[in-house]
Amino acid sequence: MTNLLRRAYGHPLLYKGRRLECPVCDGRFRRMRHGRGRRDVQCPRCGSYERVRALWLFLREESGLAEGSHRVLHFAPEPSIAAAIEAMPGVEYLSADITPGVAMEVVDITAIPYPEDSFDTVICSHVLEHVPDDRRAMGEVFRTLRPGGTAYFMQPVDFGRAETHEDPSIVTPEERLRAFNQYNHVRVYGRDIRERLAGAGFEVAERRYTEELDSADRARYALQDGDATEREDVVFVAVKPNP
Ligand SMILES: [Zn+2]
Incomplete structure (x- = not known):
């Protein structure tokens, strides 16, 4: 972790302690940065949010990326997770984003400039809710x-x-904030997200990994409350079936 990043997230003394642990950067802290009306949201060292810590724990424990060889395409790369995956010995890593300058390549997820069967693994977190034609992105x-x-x-x-809930007539940032909870979201997914992914051809498993952990780990890693109905941290594991 660079000194620049350390400075970006606040003075270390403010967070000095061992109550909480960030699984992404292995930092130990008394507290994390508060935000979004919740306590202990953002890691003061690597900047990861609750959902990023949950995603990393899932990938570390469940994806098998650390063993064998994998061609990985990572959309909208979370910098802390990107560094950890890129460092894995068997990973051939490519990151992509529609915004220039934040990933290795500029890519529109609805028109990925690679031939079929190019990747073993795709990581796509907090992207689809921004994409008007999300079915095409899934495809x-x-x-x-x-x-x-x-x-x-x-x-x-x-x-x-x-x-x-989606409505293409809702286009202004103010209306989108009201309708979809964030100024640049184009929908709020319901439980049918699973069928939408299956519609692209995937075999889908829904993993509520935060809830699978015991309450001590959930507290230690400062993850989202296990009882919340509106969740940001559920992993949809989507496998392309063998023919
Ligand atoms: Zn961290």
Whole structure:
């Protein structure tokens, strides 16, 4: 971790302690940065949010990326996770984002400039809720994955909703904030996100990994409250079936 990053997230003494642990950067802290009306949200060292820590714990423990060889495409790369994955010995790593300057390549997820069967693993967290044609994005991830390959999708889901709420006539930042909870979101996913992913051809498993951990680990890693209905941290494991 660079000194620049240390400075960016506040004075170390403010957070000095051992109550909390960030699994991404292995930092130990008395508290994390508060925000979004919640306590202990952002790691003061690597900047990871609750959902990023949850995603990393899942990838570290469940993805098998640390063993064998994997061609990985990582959309909207979280810098802390990107560094950890790129450092894995068997990983051939590529990051992509539609915004120039934040990833290795500029890529529109609805038109991925790679042939079919190019990647073993795709990581796509908190992207689809920004993409107007998300079905096309899912289809492009499916096309570029090799058969048997896995995509990990994470996005905000309101599990209190059966159906996804979207409305293409809602376009201004103010209206989107009101309707979809964030100025640049184009929908709020409901429980049917799973069928939408399956519609692209994937075999989908929904992993509520935060809730699978025991309460001591959930508290230690400062993860999202296990009882919340509106979740940002559920991992949708989407496998492209072998023909
Ligand atoms: Zn951290």
